[in-house]
Amino acid sequence: MSNDIRTDVNETSQTAEASIGMNSTSAQAVKKMRNNKFFRVLKNWQYYVMVLPAVVLFFLFSYMAMPGIFLAFQRYTITGGLFHNEWIGFENFIAFFEGPYFWRCTRNTFLINITNLVFGTFSSVLFALLLNEMNSAKGKKIYQNILFLPTFLSVLLVARFLDLMLNNNRGVINALFESMGFAPVMFYDTPGPWVGIIVFAYIWKGVGYNLIVYLAVISGIDREIYEAAAIDGAGRGSCMIKITVPLLLPTIIILSLFSIGRIFYGDFQLIHAVIGTTNYALMDSLDIIETYLFRSVTNAGAGSAPDYGTAAAVSLFQTLLGFIMIFGTNTLVRLYNKDYSLF
Numbered sequence: 001m002s003n004d005i006r007t008d009v010n011e012t013s014q015t016a017e018a019s020i021g022m023n024s025t026s027a028q029a030v031k032k033m034r035n036n037k038f039f040r041v042l043k044n045w046q047y048y049v050m051v052l053p054a055v056v057l058f059f060l061f062s063y064m065a066m067p068g069i070f071l072a073f074q075r076y077t078i079t080g081g082l083f084h085n086e087w088i089g090f091e092n093f094i095a096f097f098e099g100p101y102f103w104r105c106t107r108n109t110f111l112i113n114i115t116n117l118v119f120g121t122f123s124s125v126l127f128a129l130l131l132n133e134m135n136s137a138k139g140k141k142i143y144q145n146i147l148f149l150p151t152f153l154s155v156l157l158v159a160r161f162l163d164l165m166l167n168n169n170r171g172v173i174n175a176l177f178e179s180m181g182f183a184p185v186m187f188y189d190t191p192g193p194w195v196g197i198i199v200f201a202y203i204w205k206g207v208g209y210n211l212i213v214y215l216a217v218i219s220g221i222d223r224e225i226y227e228a229a230a231i232d233g234a235g236r237g238s239c240m241i242k243i244t245v246p247l248l249l250p251t252i253i254i255l256s257l258f259s260i261g262r263i264f265y266g267d268f269q270l271i272h273a274v275i276g277t278t279n280y281a282l283m284d285s286l287d288i289i290e291t292y293l294f295r296s297v298t299n300a301g302a303g304s305a306p307d308y309g310t311a312a313a314v315s316l317f318q319t320l321l322g323f324i325m326i327f328g329t330n331t332l333v334r335l336y337n338k339d340y341s342l343f
Contacts, residue, residue: 071312092313101292106264109288112195113263116202121256123207125248128214129240144215148208158201159273166197191285194274198286201270210255217251218244253333253340261326264318266290289318 041048067082072092074085096102127147134140150158165172166187174184187193221244229239266288275282277295296311326342334341 068312069316071309072316073313074309076309076312088309092309093317096310096314096317101287104284104287105289105292108195108285109264109266109290112198112266112288113259115195115199117256117259117263119199120203120206120210121252123203124210125214125245125252127207127211128218128248129244131211131215132218132244133236133240144208144211147211150205151208153205155267155269156273158205159270162197162201162274188279189281191282194282194285198271198274202267213255214248214251217248221247250340254342257326257329257333257342260329261322263325264289264321268294289314 070082073087073089074080075088075091076085080086131140131143134143163171166174168174168184168186168188171187173187177184187197225243226239229243234242268288268290271286271288271291272294275286275291293311293314296307296314299306330341330343
């Protein structure tokens with residue numbers, strides 16, 4: 001009888017071990033299936049469908065347009081298509097570099113963007129810090145909405161607003177000067193102040209968007225840090241300078257790196273809305289690479305045929321400059337702190 005009991009016990013343990021082995025194998029199979037990429041796509045198909053339009057647009061306008069780079073090295077004609085034109089090497093680049101617009105357009109584009117980057121970042125951080133210090137939640141919401149409202153305005157409306165304020169004959173500022181006995185200022189004939197005016201328009205229109213980003217970062221800072229600082233006797237100003245700003249620094253650097261990547265790309269819409277194609281008096285301050293490209297492909301004010309080859313060469317030049325700027329700046333950031341870099 002004891003042998004029978006031992007036999008039953010052995011059979012039971014073997015059955016249990018087999019069952020455990022089968023369960024372990026099944027668990028591994030389920031785990032392997034869950035780690036499968038196709039299974040993950042199938043499980044989260046709604047998210048992939050949601051992002052599909054953006055992927056399609058990015059593919060069409062970023063990758064499908066890449067063969068247009070060939071135009072930069074051709075004497076392009078419409079009849080020759082994309083691959084049957086005369087290859088001229090770097091002549092289109094040389095024509096732009098040796099032409100009268102290279103230095104002016106590159107300088108203006110860089111100057112406007114770097115000024116906007118410095119003062120725009122400073123303004124956004126400053127307003128975020130000030131709003132964060134407000135005790136009234138209702139007042140904070142009101143000021144936040146006021147600052148965010150210009151983000152939704154059309155560029156044409158911004159240009160119209162500048163015209164209402166600065167018009168040589170009927171502008172608000174000149175009307176105010178005349179009422180005070182001063183001579184009117186011919187803003188649209190004076191290129192000097194327009195870099196500052198355009199940068200002010202950029203900041204006024206974009207400060208609200210960046211403000212939201214910085215406020216979101218500030219709201220995520222652990223309150224216990226401020227409480228510990230208050231126990232040690234730190235005031236609100238000290239907390240702002242020694243806690244909030246250092247913790248905002250990684251976000252400031254990341255957003256600045258994104259902007260530096262497009263520092264040689266100007267806002268064509270706003271500047272073209274301001275100067276159009278006939279106000280040559282402001283070209284010395286506001287002629288950027290994009291306005292030059294527009295004139296090249298539309299021969300506005302010229303009478304010659306559209307120069308697609310030079311336009312493609314200048315666009316490729318912009319891309320290379322952006323590539324150099326973003327990699328160079330990111331390298332410097334990595335030397336300062338690897339955690340703050342993009343890659």
